[in-house]
Amino acid sequence: MSQELRLIRRITLKLIPFLILLYLIAYVDRSAVGFAKLHMGADVGIGDAAYGMGAGLFFIGYFLLEIPSNLMLERFGARRWFARIMLTWGAITMGMAFVQGPTSFYVMRFLLGAAEAGFFPGVLYYITQWFPVRHRGKILGLFILSQPIAMMITGPISGGLLGMEGVAGLHGWQWLFLCIGAPAIVLTLPVLRWLPDGPKDVKWMDPVEKQWLAGELKKDLEEYGQTRHGNPLHALKDKRVLLLALFYLPVTLSIYGLGLWLPTLIKQFGGSDLTTGFISAVPYIFGIVGLLIVPRSSDRLNDRYGHLAVLYVIGAIGLFLSAYLTVPVLQLAALSLVAFSLFSCTAVFWTLPGRFFAGASAAAGIALINSVGNLGGYIGPFVIGWLKELTGNLASGLYFLSGVMICGLILTGVVYRVLERKHALPESKFAASARGSR
Template structure:
């Protein structure tokens, strides 16, 4: 029996050391980061479900709602670069913990808005509080994963958005039905019950999240050396792009920003207006609207878990981005022509590629920057792109109020996505330009 067991063990294929280490990093880091991102997205987008009842109770028009939804991204974007530079200096564990505590308290405080002015102020403050989380995690992943694995890790991280939107529909619909309990409106319960858990999770982040490989107790010394060697080799192969002045002159950074800007217009317009569009499909309860709102995000989760792992070379990255952006455009066109199940299929087609594209976009600028320029550069790309989160909902709200329909807005976004697809074919990673020089 012993001889048989020994022979079987010898015949079993050994797991390559690099594959084992990558699996360990994904298993140890991504679950907590995904949960953090789930909560952040719940708290920044739960006004989508609260829109109808808040509009009645506070007298908010469609344009006021769209402006308030977008104002979050105005301060969020402006605070991205300083927030990421602070994280680079003080460490991920402390700074992400701080971000979570402040955004959780402010999100719960949304329950106490009284009208348009306080609604706008709270959305602006919430944007400042949460600023730095996404680019901070993008920076944090560069401490652990080389370029080949970074798109995969980013894709898994972005599953948090999918999970948040899958959960937010049924959960938000159920919380809205608490209307009248203890004299509170349903939307007030929604903000408080979804906001405070972020404060509790901040303690877990403080205890469990290492600042980098050197402080990870679950890594062996050999594993730490392996990570350091891989990242050092990647840094040595990259073009010397370490100063902020060089970053602003790099046309590739601006191409990535253009694509990301259109992407953010798309995603946040869909997030903030999808429940209202589904509400026009028939006589549906808040809970039923919430359930149907989850369907496209299930498609988004499938896309995020499937396609980014294929983006292992610059050519594949561009190809997946190009066809992903065209697929998103096609989905919005389909959705604009239907008030029923077919429209939901169109939104699902768009959502399928939302986080596939987003997980790949940041591979391009991160391949061209290092040190503090990498921290500032990723935040700068995020900041500029997130102005799309302000523009999309604001313009869509105006279109809905002036025309009584969202169809024209969906057509405009579809056209922008086609333009972004063409721009994506011009993106190049750092090592490509070095090879061509």
């Protein structure tokens, strides 16, 4: 193994498992509401449309504060800022146990989004400070494993906690919010103690390794034409940022639209809450498989857009079949295909912004891309809830998401033509230079 690969492996082992754990907890906190909805709606009077709106309001809070949060990360450092985010989101998640109706549900979901704003894009920016471009597909694939793993464990854990109905006078869904919010608060101190702000702060890299890494990141800056705006807020006006934000929208709209309604869909198969939880975990196993295979293939072939196009096609077909088919086993198979596609899309997509931006510009640009893209987290759940009330079934919402994935396929061609052909080196030259650096 070369010295480069040994160093990359060491950095990966030191940072990525801990970051996976932190984002896993964040993802459980934001997605468990889908299981709480199975009983919370009847207890406090929240209908399908109100649930869809409240579930989506998380992303409005996220959208409004994500850019300021990422700029604060650049100013205060990852260690302190991630700890602040975790403390506030854990406390607000626990506060979800005490909602009394639609209004308080809306307020708490909005505040949860505001509290968590900046964590995911902050980690993406953090990764750009540790890994050269040619290694980021695999690293992002590993980090985003936290999403399907979170959804896998959320189902069984939520099903079990919902069974605590009446314990200490609380509903099962109240126990759910209390128990899933606590780990974020508990992990605040380990984040402050163990997470380094950057390569210069660690003792497990010698000066030669630090110099090599700084040199490789500088080469990326020159080779890929990365931009460092004098004022990082100028990145928000860069048309590349705006186009990438639009390109990300179909992925988030589909992931959250499906994820927040998946428990309701699986519940229609029949069975207890615990059974629903375990069955809901099945598609995410295939999401994990996709993240272990597709980003590595994307790195090896140095092909981002071709992989994204294929994934959008697979996702569109899977969503269409999950709506069209009526046999539960076949629906579950189609949903597994969708999960394989969507999570792989996320990892491959996030290799793109770091090719165009660096430094504080990357922090602001990544935040804007993620915040605009995450508006899909509002649109998806809301539209599906509205369509369900209008038509009486979830199939209409799944057809809608299938159409969204087709839009993503079209945008793949548009983004490639605008960004790669006009603003970057050809793909083949990227591949050749990456191979030469090895």
